[in-house]
Amino acid sequence: MVMYLDGPSLEKRSHExxxxxxxxxxxxxxxxxxxxxxxxxxxxxxxxxxxxGVSAATINKEVGCSGPL
Incomplete structure (x- = not known):
């Protein structure tokens, strides 16, 4: 995940x-x-x-954040 954040994620609008x-x-x-x-x-x-108490949409974003494994 850290490698994803240091690479492909940097190019995304949703990096933060x-x-x-x-x-x-x-x-x-x-x-x-x-x-x-x-x-x-x-x-x-x-x-x-x-x-x-986190919404389903937030959980989905978190779980989906892993990038290509």
Whole structure:
């Protein structure tokens, strides 16, 4: 994700939004290889963000921020 933010994300209008998403994603996914992530990991993240009162649209943007893996 960090490589994505330092590369392709810089060209996007939503780069600042991507940085915000990383801030939210990092505590749960930092240091993990993308291949090690499971659907259960993502569902857990989504459930936690829903508990935090975050809208579905925001959660979708955060989860979709990972860029091409």
């Amino acid at each position: 939004r991507d940085l915000y998403s990383l801030k939210r994603l990092a505590p749960l996914f930092a240091g993990r290889e993308p291949a090690s992530l499971t659907a259960a990991d993502v569902r857990c993240y989504i459930a936690q963000r829903q508990t935090d």
